[in-house]
Amino acid sequence: MMGKTNVDWVEMSDKAIIGAIGAYIRHQRLEQNKTQAQVAEEAGINRWTLSQIENGGSITLATLIQILRVLDLVHLLSIFTIEETISPIEYARLKEKEKKRARPKIKANDSNGDLGW
Template sequence: MSDKGNIYYGETDAAILQRMGRALKKMRLEANLKQEELAEAAGINRSTLSQIENGSGTTLLTLVQLLRALNRLELLADFDDKPELSPMQVAEAELKMRKRVRKDTTNPTEESEW
């Protein structure tokens, strides 16, 4: 378990809901969306979105309670501002990147008459 995930175990469920609500609001503002716009896109009422951003809402509470019961509160780390990649994750991502272009040998092109 990462140290970053440990901070959640000392918080109450209500504090975690408030943290999640703030993170969602920040994401909405960074996307330059009004509450009405995001609520419509998500298929929920604007008042429901407002409640979630303010840290209340039974669905979020249920999520936190389930994660706590499953001992997986570290999954909430994704709601923090900027997740950090470990050097190992960066190295793995670089290995997965394509190194060169391969010639398509399935359909040879005709030679030009030049």
């Protein structure tokens, strides 16, 4: 039987979220067949710290990034990308200013009809 797959992060306590992050790290580490010692060494932390994190202990943002980097999961942080949006009114103003047709440039020294041959 399959458990609840959609996690309601808003209703979770901070401690529960930290526990879920630790469980995710453990799951990903095991999926990649890496030991705690391997991940800890590559992340520049000690194995005990990684063990604590996987068991729901608190984690600093810097440590989380180090672990995600070792597990090749840094792409998960893309959710924090800021995308600039433009309002429909500003977009309409920009479209108004857009060129509607091309006009040839007239050179100042060509006004006497000399073709330069």
